[in-house]
Amino acid sequence: MQTENIGIIILAAGQSKRLGRPKQLLKFQHKTLIERIAETALETEFQTVVVLGANAEKMLPKIKNLPIKIVQNKNWQSGMSSSIVAGLERLLEMKNSLSAVVVLLCDQPFITKDTILKLVKTQRSTGKSIIASQYENTSGVPALFTKNVFDELLSLNAEIGAKSIIKKYSKKDLAGVTFPEARFDIDTEEDLKRVEGKI
Numbered sequence: 001m002q003t004e005n006i007g008i009i010i011l012a013a014g015q016s017k018r019l020g021r022p023k024q025l026l027k028f029q030h031k032t033l034i035e036r037i038a039e040t041a042l043e044t045e046f047q048t049v050v051v052l053g054a055n056a057e058k059m060l061p062k063i064k065n066l067p068i069k070i071v072q073n074k075n076w077q078s079g080m081s082s083s084i085v086a087g088l089e090r091l092l093e094m095k096n097s098l099s100a101v102v103v104l105l106c107d108q109p110f111i112t113k114d115t116i117l118k119l120v121k122t123q124r125s126t127g128k129s130i131i132a133s134q135y136e137n138t139s140g141v142p143a144l145f146t147k148n149v150f151d152e153l154l155s156l157n158a159e160i161g162a163k164s165i166i167k168k169y170s171k172k173d174l175a176g177v178t179f180p181e182a183r184f185d186i187d188t189e190e191d192l193k194r195v196e197g198k199i
Contacts, residue, residue: 013053
């Protein structure tokens with residue numbers, strides 16, 4: 001797997017209904033979450049796509065000058081799966097030799113360049129089709145998916161999410177990377193206080 005053939009999809013299309021305001025625009029360590037994850041992805045030098053949906057017009061000014069591709073998911077209300085599909089389709093349009101994709105959420109503020117590169121290194125050393133973060137007795141994102149499972153990712157829908165693919169491969173073709181900080185995601189004001197308290 002060549003490094004130049006790896007892409008990143010940042011999922012940032014949600015409405016943040018529980019929070020009551022766009023969590024992508026919450027400030028953490030002096031930057032909005034969407035700026036933070038976009039800049040982190042760019043540190044890897046992998047081709048990066050950010051998928052926007054709800055409140056896209058409010059987020060565009062924060063990232064429009066970054067060297068990333070922005071995809072507007074008109075079907076964002078159907079869930080995260082539609083954003084994965086939209087992001088992967090765009091990456092494949094840009095680079096049909098894509099060998100793997102890393103899926104990131106903008107509301108996991110402790111993701112770093114090393115987090116992403118550890119997924120890549122683990123794939124190289126194990127040869128597994130999926131490398132998932134492991135935390136709190138579960139496997140999830142950030143996660144790397146090789147081209148072996150692209151067709152399954154492109155078939156995701158409201159009923160079948162990426163978590164189901166991770167579970168399907170968990171016993172035969174998945175390797176895990178310990179990332180306990182993945183449990184810190186932000187859906188409510190209480191989550192934000194919890195994250196800020198960890199610093």
